[in-house]
Amino acid sequence: MNEQDLRHEIAAVKDGRLSRRDFVQRMLALGLTAPLAGMMLAHSGVAMAAQDFPYKPTKAGGGGPLKLLFWQAPTLLNPHFAIGAKDQESARAFYEPLAGWDADGNLVPVLAAEIPSVANGTIAADGTWVIWKLKPGVKWHDGQPFTADDVIFNWQFATNPETSAVTIADYKDIKTIDRIDDHTVRLVFAQPTPLWFTAFVGGRGAIIPKHLFGDYIGAKSREAPNNLKPVGTGAYLFVDFKPGDMLTGKINPNYHVPNRPYFDTLEIKGGGDAVSAARAVLQTGEYDYAWNLQVEDEILVKLEAGGTGFAEIVATGNLEFIMLNATDPNVEVDGERASLKTKHPLFSDPAVREAINLLIDRASIQKFIYGRGGIATSNCVNNPERYRSKNTTFEFNIEKANQILENAGWKKGASGLREKDGKQLKFVFQTSTNGPRQKNQAIIKQACQKAGIEIELKSVVGSVFFSSDVANPDTYSHFYCDMEMLMMTMSSPEPQSFLSQYVSWEAATKANKWQGRNVSRWQNKEYDDLYNELLRELDPVKRAALYIKLNDLVCAGRHVLPELNRPRVSGVRKGLQTHSSGWDNDLWQLPNWYRES
Amino acid sequence: MGNYLLRRLIVALPSLLGISLILFVLLALAPGDPFGELASNPNVPPEVREALRIKFGMNDPVLVRYVRWLVAMFQGDWGFSFASRVNVDTLILQRIPTTLYVVGTAQILALAVALPVGVLAARRPYSIFDQIANTFAFIGFSLPTFFTGLLLILIFSVNLGWLPFVYRADLQATGWQWWWESIKQAIMPITVLGLYQAASYTRYVRSAVLDVIKLDYVTTARSKGLDERKVIVKHVVRNALIPVVTLVALQMPTVFGGAIVTEQIFRIPGIGSLLISAILANDTPVIMAVTFVFACLVVLFNLIADILYGWLDPRISFR
Numbered sequence: 001m002n003e004q005d006l007r008h009e010i011a012a013v014k015d016g017r018l019s020r021r022d023f024v025q026r027m028l029a030l031g032l033t034a035p036l037a038g039m040m041l042a043h044s045g046v047a048m049a050a051q052d053f054p055y056k057p058t059k060a061g062g063g064g065p066l067k068l069l070f071w072q073a074p075t076l077l078n079p080h081f082a083i084g085a086k087d088q089e090s091a092r093a094f095y096e097p098l099a100g101w102d103a104d105g106n107l108v109p110v111l112a113a114e115i116p117s118v119a120n121g122t123i124a125a126d127g128t129w130v131i132w133k134l135k136p137g138v139k140w141h142d143g144q145p146f147t148a149d150d151v152i153f154n155w156q157f158a159t160n161p162e163t164s165a166v167t168i169a170d171y172k173d174i175k176t177i178d179r180i181d182d183h184t185v186r187l188v189f190a191q192p193t194p195l196w197f198t199a200f201v202g203g204r205g206a207i208i209p210k211h212l213f214g215d216y217i218g219a220k221s222r223e224a225p226n227n228l229k230p231v232g233t234g235a236y237l238f239v240d241f242k243p244g245d246m247l248t249g250k251i252n253p254n255y256h257v258p259n260r261p262y263f264d265t266l267e268i269k270g271g272g273d274a275v276s277a278a279r280a281v282l283q284t285g286e287y288d289y290a291w292n293l294q295v296e297d298e299i300l301v302k303l304e305a306g307g308t309g310f311a312e313i314v315a316t317g318n319l320e321f322i323m324l325n326a327t328d329p330n331v332e333v334d335g336e337r338a339s340l341k342t343k344h345p346l347f348s349d350p351a352v353r354e355a356i357n358l359l360i361d362r363a364s365i366q367k368f369i370y371g372r373g374g375i376a377t378s379n380c381v382n383n384p385e386r387y388r389s390k391n392t393t394f395e396f397n398i399e400k401a402n403q404i405l406e407n408a409g410w411k412k413g414a415s416g417l418r419e420k421d422g423k424q425l426k427f428v429f430q431t432s433t434n435g436p437r438q439k440n441q442a443i444i445k446q447a448c449q450k451a452g453i454e455i456e457l458k459s460v461v462g463s464v465f466f467s468s469d470v471a472n473p474d475t476y477s478h479f480y481c482d483m484e485m486l487m488m489t490m491s492s493p494e495p496q497s498f499l500s501q502y503v504s505w506e507a508a509t510k511a512n513k514w515q516g517r518n519v520s521r522w523q524n525k526e527y528d529d530l531y532n533e534l535l536r537e538l539d540p541v542k543r544a545a546l547y548i549k550l551n552d553l554v555c556a557g558r559h560v561l562p563e564l565n566r567p568r569v570s571g572v573r574k575g576l577q578t579h580s581s582g583w584d585n586d587l588w589q590l591p592n593w594y595r596e597s
Numbered sequence: 598m599g600n601y602l603l604r605r606l607i608v609a610l611p612s613l614l615g616i617s618l619i620l621f622v623l624l625a626l627a628p629g630d631p632f633g634e635l636a637s638n639p640n641v642p643p644e645v646r647e648a649l650r651i652k653f654g655m656n657d658p659v660l661v662r663y664v665r666w667l668v669a670m671f672q673g674d675w676g677f678s679f680a681s682r683v684n685v686d687t688l689i690l691q692r693i694p695t696t697l698y699v700v701g702t703a704q705i706l707a708l709a710v711a712l713p714v715g716v717l718a719a720r721r722p723y724s725i726f727d728q729i730a731n732t733f734a735f736i737g738f739s740l741p742t743f744f745t746g747l748l749l750i751l752i753f754s755v756n757l758g759w760l761p762f763v764y765r766a767d768l769q770a771t772g773w774q775w776w777w778e779s780i781k782q783a784i785m786p787i788t789v790l791g792l793y794q795a796a797s798y799t800r801y802v803r804s805a806v807l808d809v810i811k812l813d814y815v816t817t818a819r820s821k822g823l824d825e826r827k828v829i830v831k832h833v834v835r836n837a838l839i840p841v842v843t844l845v846a847l848q849m850p851t852v853f854g855g856a857i858v859t860e861q862i863f864r865i866p867g868i869g870s871l872l873i874s875a876i877l878a879n880d881t882p883v884i885m886a887v888t889f890v891f892a893c894l895v896v897l898f899n900l901i902a903d904i905l906y907g908w909l910d911p912r913i914s915f916r
Contacts, residue, residue, distance in 0.1 A: 065769070069763065073874065075678070075680040075681040075878075076680065076681050076682065083631075083632065083634050083635060083680065084634045161644070161648065162648075164645055164648040164649050164652060165645070166635060166638075166640075166641045166645055167640075168641075168642060168645055169640055169641065169642050170640065204640065219652075222652070222682050223682075227682065228681065228682075228683065240767065242691050242766070242767075242866065243678070243680070243681035243683050243688065244680075244681070244688075244866070244870075244871060244874050245691075245692075245766060245866035245870075246765065246766060246767060246866065248767070265769075269763060269765065269864065271861070271864045271866065271870055271874065272763070272861060272862070272864040273861070276750075276762070276862070276864075279750075279755065279762075280762070280763055283755055284754050284755060284758065284762070286754075286761055286762070286763055287763065306755070461628075463628060463629035463633065463877075463879070464628040464629065466633060466634075467628055467629050467630060467633045468630070468632075468633060468643070468646060469628055469629075469630070472628055489638070491638075491640060497640065512643075513643070515643040
């Protein structure tokens with residue numbers, strides 16, 4: 001079926017000649033996934049399936065206290081200043097965005113009356129503007145009405161460089177925001193923008209009130225008293241906050257969704273460690289929910305035997321991967337190691353990269369180290385499912401690796417190491433200090449040994465490895481060694497910004513103080529061109545095809561070796577309903593949380 | 598005496614300055630920065646991090662930052678936390694009551710156990726009681742608090758389900774319920790800290806009493822036919838406790854400084870957990886304030902210990 005046929009079918013659904021279900025089934029028969037089919041319909045003006053979250057309580061309140069445990073304690077409650085996920089999650093309990101992302105990567109309205117669409121005339125066909133209709137009758141916790149002015153203010157607040165908001169990049173594409181009426185705004189973009197939903201959506205898009213932050217725009221932004229005392233639109237009212245320890249809230253009787261929330265009070269306790277947080281939910285039931293359980297799966301399984309709760313695994317696009325340096329870390333050019341002017345002496349041979357890829361035992365690493373917390377993969381883009389490539393595979397095969405090296409002229413020397421032209425296959429492999437990662441390194445080292453490759457393992461303390469210290473050669477972005485392993489998070493269901501970490505102009509160099517995102521320094525003209533095409537492409541079907549092509553190109557380059565797709569894990573007490581999504585905050589559906597008796 | 602005090606205070610000043618300088622330079626040289634987490638977030642442009650560093654004056658030379666900090670400190674301005682932008686003194690004051698309650702009670706418990714056990718053990722050295730007390734004392738200070746803490750959690754929270762292991766500073770309950778819950782949640786941390794401290798105190802008390810009990814004046818008191826209780830309490834313990842009092846005085850700073858490990862295990866929002874989370878977040882102003890206050894307390898209580906010593910034992914004179 002070609003593009004034209006597809007469009008014909010979509011038109012049939014639109015006119016009512018073909019049912020939505022029939023369409024999805026036809027697409028499935030063609031090998032397309034259901035979410036992709038849904039997305040195609042949505043873009044073409046056919047409404048998405050109603051986003052209904054099962055909610056049994058018939059009135060607000062009466063649920064008693066809801067107790068959440070964050071082993072990293074929140075320290076600040078302004079979504080524009082959230083340093084880490086802990087702050088963003090906690091702010092989300094009080095502030096809300098226009099829309100959120102569900103688990104399949106679909107938009108769900110929160111403060112918006114509806115999701116903009118081409119059919120309703122709320123998205124420009126050329127992608128230069130989008131109209132958001134705001135939900136009427138929404139009130140801030142102090143009784144003031146929520147209006148278009150608040151939306152416009154958040155854009156002004158975040159984009160003022162003096163404010164130093166961490167959300168600045170989400171709003172940078174907006175040229176201006178027109179106030180159409182009290183409850184309608186039009187976002188006008190500087191260029192055709194396919195990703196019109198970057199601003200005001202998800203945890204980073206939560207909106208703060210103009211009447212309280214209006215005086216604190218720019219340099220004084222950090223002095224706003226409400227940075228620690230949120231006044232939002234959310235289902236819980238702020239009560240008290242002790243940074244680094246405890247955050248409490250109580251039910252908002254005027255919440256804009258009827259019969260919600262279910263719980264009377266909210267409590268977010270911070271501090272301690274992840275294992276004991278898991279214990280407090282899974283084993284003793286002292287708490288209802290434990291956030292971000294970075295705990296080895298083996299331990300989680302044991303704790304789950306306690307019977308008071310279970311580990312909730314939520315699919316994300318987060319990727320644990322290994323990079324093979326494209327440049328030479330041992331040669332200094334113009335005062336810079338691993339300069340773009342050099343080529344890695346060993347990895348420039350594709351046979352060596354191919355062999356290393358075959359020597360990563362992904363299945364065993366999943367089985368013995370990460371369990372449910374890491375799914376073996378051969379793709380850079382793993383989720384949402386509609387963007388996952390079916391064209392790649394992974395394999396663990398020592399024999400084949402040996403064969404490839406042998407054929408490429410890498411012969412075993414007296415020491416058992418393979419060599420060619422006097423160069424031995426010896427590599428330094430670094431990662432951050434972290435139990436599972438060191439085990440992971442050891443498994444790869446062992447397999448490489450069997451193929452005549454020697455690997456020296458190095459681990460760097462996380463606070464150094466992930467720091468942005470220009471002077472420290474051990475950070476991941478300097479990448480002054482041959483191989484390294486780390487995880488990159490993918491916060492939006494649209495992998496566009498995630499995929500920017502492989503474009504040529506993002507290469508981490510001395511010139512950009514190693515802040516470029518392309519750390520492996522792999523450069524490929526075809527990839528760059530396709531990526532530029534993606535930036536302009538408005539058609540979701542073509543975009544999906546581009547994502548898959550880009551993914552296949554990176555993977556084929558073999559400088560970036562995907563290893564595991566890492567889901568988010570949290571502890572949930574039995575009976576608590578959370579509707580978690582890997583594309584939004586864990587607390588994104590907090591108003592809909594309830595407990596089944 | 599006044600002369601002595603003055604001299605000690607004058608000596609204390611440069612040492613405190615030296616401590617603060619070393620602390621500050623060490624922290625400045627240590628890797629990592631408070632906005633490091635932003636570096637690995639693809640959605641945050643690097644300029645934001647740079648702007649924040651400039652806003653908080655972190656790109657200035659170390660000595661300039663030190664002098665700025667010192668001048669502010671002398672004016673009573675402790676600075677603000679990079680993480681929450683709350684004033685450091687507010688943060689510390691929020692947490693002092695909890696630390697005082699938990700660590701202070703633990704010290705009292707330690708003394709309440711160590712004094713009688715140590716004295717009784719010394720009265721009959723190598724008796725069965727002494728042997729048992731000694732064994733427990735050795736076990737007590739050989740087992741680290743992170744081990745005994747977890748052990749207690751396993752027994753009393755996980756297996757028996759009697760006690761909560763997550764400490765909450767602001768309990769919802771009122772009246773008797775509040776008292777009962779705040780005692781219940783503090784039992785385990787206080788026991789862990791108290792028994793650990795009691796173990797070492799017991800050894801000190803025992804050896805101090807043992808030194809005194811053999812002296813001739815004790816034998817004289819006994820031969821006069823004095824009641825054994827009177828001999829021990831009035832003649833032996835009074836003299837034996839002089840070194841113990843010093844020891845306890847020197848332990849006082851920890852009552853304010855909190856117990857890092859135990860506070861972390863039980864999630865007690867005290868000074869110790871404030872310090873460790875500040876260190877993990879590279880929150881320099883908080884680390885500086887907590888460690889500097891701790892240094893001041895150590896100097897102060899050293900002085901108090903010395904003065905107490907002279908007061909308890911008039912043979913010692915201040916020169």
